[in-house]
Amino acid sequence: MSTASHSTKSKKNSSTADQPTIAGRFAPSPTGPLHLGSLLAATASYLDARSRHGHWQVRIDDLDLPRNIPGADELILQALEAHALFWDGEVVYQSDRLDIYQHALTRLSDRLFYCTCSRRALRAHPVYPGTCRQHRTPRPDSALRIIVDNESIVFSDLVMGRQVENLSESVGDFIVRRRDGLIAYQLATAVDDGGGSISHVVRGSDLLDNTARQIFLMRCLGLAVPDYAHVPTLLNNRGQKLSKQHGAPALDISKAAGNLARVLMALGMNPPRQAAGWKAAELLAWALERWQLRQVPRHNSTVQR
Ligand code: GLU
Ligand code: ZN
Numbered sequence: 001m002s003t004a005s006h007s008t009k010s011k012k013n014s015s016t017a018d019q020p021t022i023a024g025r026f027a028p029s030p031t032g033p034l035h036l037g038s039l040l041a042a043t044a045s046y047l048d049a050r051s052r053h054g055h056w057q058v059r060i061d062d063l064d065l066p067r068n069i070p071g072a073d074e075l076i077l078q079a080l081e082a083h084a085l086f087w088d089g090e091v092v093y094q095s096d097r098l099d100i101y102q103h104a105l106t107r108l109s110d111r112l113f114y115c116t117c118s119r120r121a122l123r124a125h126p127v128y129p130g131t132c133r134q135h136r137t138p139r140p141d142s143a144l145r146i147i148v149d150n151e152s153i154v155f156s157d158l159v160m161g162r163q164v165e166n167l168s169e170s171v172g173d174f175i176v177r178r179r180d181g182l183i184a185y186q187l188a189t190a191v192d193d194g195g196g197s198i199s200h201v202v203r204g205s206d207l208l209d210n211t212a213r214q215i216f217l218m219r220c221l222g223l224a225v226p227d228y229a230h231v232p233t234l235l236n237n238r239g240q241k242l243s244k245q246h247g248a249p250a251l252d253i254s255k256a257a258g259n260l261a262r263v264l265m266a267l268g269m270n271p272p273r274q275a276a277g278w279k280a281a282e283l284l285a286w287a288l289e290r291w292q293l294r295q296v297p298r299h300n301s302t303v304q305r
Pocket of ligand 2: 114115116117130131132133
């Protein structure tokens with residue numbers, strides 16, 4: 001009967017589907033146009049996912065409302081396309097997912113407390129001193145913090161190697177919902193990267209010291225933890241991270257292949273001299289064939305203007 005042959009077939013298919021899906025993401029904040037530093041993170045996560053035939057998602061981290069610049073998301077997406085960094089599916093906006101983060105907060109409620117400490121009072125304490133741990137009922141004008149454990153979080157970063165962090169010694173109880181009511185970066189990122197929807201988080205090394213907090217939140221929420229790879233950060237010639245804050249210029253998208261060649265070099269690759277004259281898609285295809293996470297250097301690179 002045809003159903004019999006059908007069922008054999010679907011069995012075969014389902015064994016392929018059982019293999020873990022590789023999925024990466026690029027998660028820019030819409031605080032300005034793409035610059036060389038963010039192109040590096042985008043390219044690294046793209047190459048990492050695509051070289052293993054995985055999915056690559058773009059997520060706009062737009063929860064920090066005061067920092068959002070209207071239209072920056074569109075500029076970022078256009079710049080990605082100009083560099084032939086095409087993503088799968090719909091772009092995810094964190095601002096569309098507020099009820100999911102709210103639900104996560106509810107699930108964490110046993111560990112949460114309302115912190116009314118002023119910024120000023122905390123200035124002398126790089127590690128939160130636990131002042132408000134007893135505040136278990138809502139208070140006006142308060143941030144929500146989560147109680148951390150006094151134990152080491154250990155993970156093996158695919159570029160930076162073994163990392164060990166005891167949150168009670170490094171940051172203490174940290175903020176999951178800000179005093180202004182906005183969901184904190186750590187919580188939203190943990191919810192969106194955890195649980196198996198993202199298998200590999202590849203991002204700039206400037207974010208490495210957030211990772212233990214995000215893993216901690218995933219564990220508290222019972223979410224699967226992805227693999228992490230933190231790639232070098234680009235520095236300007238004053239040794240500062242290339243960022244909007246330090247005046248990194250927007251990318252000239254008419255020079256897409258040249259831009260890609262520069263980030264590939266920072267990622268330990270050696271694109272041919274003439275690559276700047278290629279099409280972006282050609283250079284990406286060249287890089288895809290050669291991409292090896294273990295060739296990515298640990299050190300940051302300085303870019304000359
Ligand atoms: N949205 C964050 C940023 O632009 C990055 C988030 C992440 O990759 O975890 O710095
Ligand atoms: Zn407090």
